Amino acid sequence: MKTQARSYFYVSRFTHHALNAMKTLHLLIGLPFLALPAHAKLNLIATTPDLGAIAREIGGDRVEITTLAKPTEDPHFVDAKPSFIVKLNRADALIEGGAELEQGWLAPLLEGARNPRLAAGQSGHIDCAKGIAMLEVPTTLDRSKGDLHAAGNPHFTTDPMNGKIVATTICEALSQLEPKSADAFRANLKKFTGRLDAKMAEWQRRLEPFRGRQVVTYHNYWPYFAERFGLKTELFLEPKPGIPPTPAHLAGLVGRMKAQHVRVILVQPYVSRKSAETVAGLTGAVVLDVAAFPGGIKGGEGYIEWMDSLVNALAGAFEKSK
Amino acid sequence: MKANQFLGWSSALCLSAALALPAQETISTNQLQQLQQQLRQLQQAFEQMQSQYRQQIDGMQKQIDALQQAQSAAAEKKKLEDEIAAKLGTEAKPAASTPTTPVVEARKWSPSQPIPVMRTGSAYMNVSFDALLNFGGSTASDPSKELQLGDHDPIQRGFSLRNAELVFDGAVDPYFKGAANLALKLDQNNETELELEEAFLQTTALPANLQLKAGQFFANFGRQNPQHPHQWALVDQPLVLNRAFGPDGLRNVGAQLSWLAPLPFFTEASLGFLNSGGGTAWSFRHRGEDDGTGVERFVGRATLARGLRGPGDFLYVPRLASSFDLTEQQTLVVGLSGAFGPNDTGPRARTEIYGADVYWKWKPANAQQGFPFVSWQTEALWRRLDAGADPTAVPALPAERIVDYGFYSQVLWGFKPRWVAGLRGEWATGNEAAYDASDVFRGERTRVSPVLTWYPSEFSKIRLQYNYDHGRRFGDEHSVWLQVEFLLGAHGAHKF
CATH class of the missing domain: 3.40.50.1980 (Nitrogenase molybdenum iron protein domain)
Structure with missing residues (x-):
């Protein structure tokens, strides 16, 4: 240069x-x-x-x-x-x-x-x-x-x-x-x-049967993924962005999960598994380890490989939790 | 469909107009053929137009459907939310103060809408306000006399507010960034003191890995001196920094050139070139305190009032720092610093300060919000101050070499998200000097400070610290300080 x-x-x-x-x-x-x-x-x-x-x-x-x-x-x-x-x-x-x-x-x-x-x-x-069409742009800063x-x-x-x-x-x-x-x-x-x-066509076919399903995540990490595949990620282990889970919040979450029959909790490598496991124990949900990035969990380093493992893991968890 | 009706009527009108005109005259075969051809052309044009309109209408219809769908989806979501809220009220009953699921006021933004909020890049300047409030007590009735000599330290039993900062920063133009830091403090009479802690510009586009900074800024000496109080790991200034640089830390008006060496590991060299006068150049041309008779004294000597004589009267602050990633999880930073300049206790009096610092940090690859971590920070300083003779002092003071040295060492352990436990040990001492009795900044002193900090979020913290203090001048003292911090506005990034 x-x-x-x-x-x-x-x-x-x-x-x-x-x-x-x-x-x-x-x-x-x-x-x-x-x-x-x-x-x-x-x-x-x-x-x-x-x-x-x-x-x-x-x-x-x-x-x-x-x-x-x-x-x-x-x-x-x-x-x-x-x-x-x-x-x-x-x-x-x-x-x-x-x-x-x-x-x-x-x-x-x-x-x-x-x-x-x-x-x-x-x-x-x-x-x-x-x-990129950004999601969740706050209308007020507070x-x-x-x-x-x-x-x-x-x-x-x-x-x-x-x-x-x-x-x-x-x-x-x-x-x-x-x-x-x-x-x-x-x-x-x-x-x-x-x-x-x-691959997109394949992923959409794979997740189509689960359209409308709710998935619990730790942090609001997956709204773009959810929107693309017709899923919902509106329930979080953390009560507010950046605030760790409190028993009171988790108790409320358990109630919501039971009411909505939510069966899957996504957990990234860097979040505490403990709160996820506690909630899973109370609701019968599956704790699913997913990589937040390519290379985060065993498997390919590539973007498509990452997405592939994500979709398959999620579909597998949905099938298992039917 | 209204649009279709309109198209139908308009096409009928066009056709009748086209047919009516030639019908008034005698019609030859030739003309008939021409007319037929015209009619075909008209029909073709019309069909083409109609298909274009249909496409447009279909497109609009799709958009309307999508909007309606989105609306019904939103309504559905709202209903679900209400349902959950109702359920929560009756079944789950979390504590009244429990925060609920974040209500993110989601809205897609498109370029045609006005930008509704302030955010990074939406203003020319980042603005923030940060305040540190202390509460606590000490076995010493006035901690500000012997124990807490730093300018931002808690200074009295009860409450003290010794640091409220207004911070401004941003890009000036393609060549400079600018920053300013205004610090407000409340003194023991609750009067407000204001100081321009920093105001500098810094180049962003110099060649050869160089960077130039000019204005009022903290000298690049060691690790803690360039930091603002809200970045400190404990509520007070380390003893050895307090003794070498004074209550305010080493900062002044001047310039600094720094260079990133083209090496495989981080190595940065910098040289500060600053004015050497005033309380923020404590060990240098600092006039000192009024002794009550109108004479300003520093280290016991009456200081000389004089002007700048030449380049030797500036303060020079060189520093060399290197960093190594020991493993993927461990990083080490080591540095050597110096500060050289005149002092005003005699016409040829000079001061030299040398410092060495080390910082090590461990953080695992799957840390959550930056936790857990362990860090270790140590700085050692040595100061030589050649004081002039002062025969007018009582008793008379000879020319002498005053040497001070010491270190502090602190370990921080972020044992779970938002919690940090720490321990600092420090020791400072110096040679025997003729004037010592009057100087609270001299005499051997040891301090041990365990500290526990809780960060409710990145924008606030609550810190509890205990100081065990042992000094030759005062014996044993104990203090407990509670500190609360809050930050409003832009959140500056963390330097390593």
Whole structure:
């Protein structure tokens, strides 16, 4: 990239001696010196594993992708580790959700990274919420209702059709970043959306018998998924966003679940299983471990594989709990 | 359908008009053929138009159906909600204060609607307000005299409010971001003190991994000095920071250049270039307190009133920090800092401060809301202050080297979501100096502070801390402090 070449030029000009000294130092203490790798591939950073997985589909072997949040981690509470600053400093592009999910940790990382390519509005800043019809955008902001996202529910990639929009957004952005690979990116996009559409029909068939079913979740993580497949996720283990379950709330929840014959509780790797198991014990519901992101639970790292395991696990749980 | 009727009538009118005109004249075969052709064309055009309208009407009908469906779905949902509420009232009976399922006022937003709420990116500036309220007591009748010397520490038995911050930040333009921090405090007479804690701009687009900051800001020395009180893990300022940097911490007007080294691991070097005067440059050109006779004294010496003489009169604050991910779950940050500048106890008097800090944190890969975690933070500081002679002091003070040093070490354990238990141990001491008797900032001192914090949400906290204090000047003292924090407005991101 041009900008990058220029910044490296400055590095070499202003810090030539410092670099030489450090090189010697590293040789002496035997650390690998990786300061200036030649980028044959686009170096991309994705904030969360879902975005990383989609970017991998589009970029293929023409990109190098690093994901910041771990697939098992609560994406709202990622530590702004200094090692991320180093990664962002070298990135050609940042792929972020852009709907305040990363609000608690991304800004200081970007500030420390000193990478103008990733500044908002630059081609290296890929905002995946662009073009997504956000659900649950609060009409009033009031934190007595819990920690709501003002931009709406940020977990939009749980709807495969939003996955398609994100893939298109990423494809356009990558094509702009590296026009010579645009055709390859577009071919990959076509392949991905083709596979996704085929799978979509299959998923819809698989979940069709359970249309209208209610599913309990810990956090309001799955409304996009639910809307796509005609399910309902209106009951939560946490009483308000960000507030852990209380016995009184769970007691109320048990009453609702019994009244509505709700039989499935979805649990992500990072939430406490204890409250889910307690409620399951009282209602006869099944506790189903699902990954919030590709790679969160055994199985494929890919976006379609993740969605596939999600749909199958859920359909299986519905069948079992009939 | 009204639209269909309209189309029918209009087409009939068109046809009759087309047929009526040529009928008034003699009709030749040629003309007849022409007319027939025209009629066919008209019919074709009409059919085409009709099919276009039908498509449009079908589309509109679909939209209407979808809307009606959505409305009935919403009505159904509302009914269900009422039903559940009714059920809850009779069957489940949760406690009266129980929060119910969040009522998320869901609404799809489309670009044609006005943006109804303030949110990130909807204003040019983030604004927030944060207040820390303390309540507690101490075996010392006036804790502000010897024990709690920090500017934001609880200063009296009962209530004290020593930190209410207004914070503003945002992007200035494509080249700078800006931030300001106004701190309000209530003194022992409940008078409000206002200070401009920080106001600076920072570059966002310098080449070569450089970043420049200018304005009034906390010097980048160690871990805790650059933090605002609401980010601290305990209610008070560590002893060793208090002694080296004074009650306010080390901050001043100036500039700072920092550089991210192009290494495989995080390494940042920074150099602060600041004014060296005033109480926020405590160990440097700080005029000190009025001794009651109109003479300002620092470390016992009457301070000189003088102007800036040259580059040597500025305060220089270098720092080097590195970080390593020991494992996926463990991160280590280590740093070395220094602060060098003149002091006003003599014409050539200078001060040097050196510091080393380490921070380690463990957090598992499946942490919920950032819990559980264990962190360990330690800072050690060493200060050398070359004080000038003051023959006018009673008793007269010689030129001498005043050395102070000490450390604090704290462990925090987030044992379950929203709960953090902690323990801080600290020790500070120094060499014997001729003026010591008058200075509460000197003399060996040890403090041990267990602390428990509960975060009801990310926007509030309740903290209980006990201080066991042992000092050469005052013996043993015990204090208990309860602190409550609330935050309104934009929630700043957490730095590591």
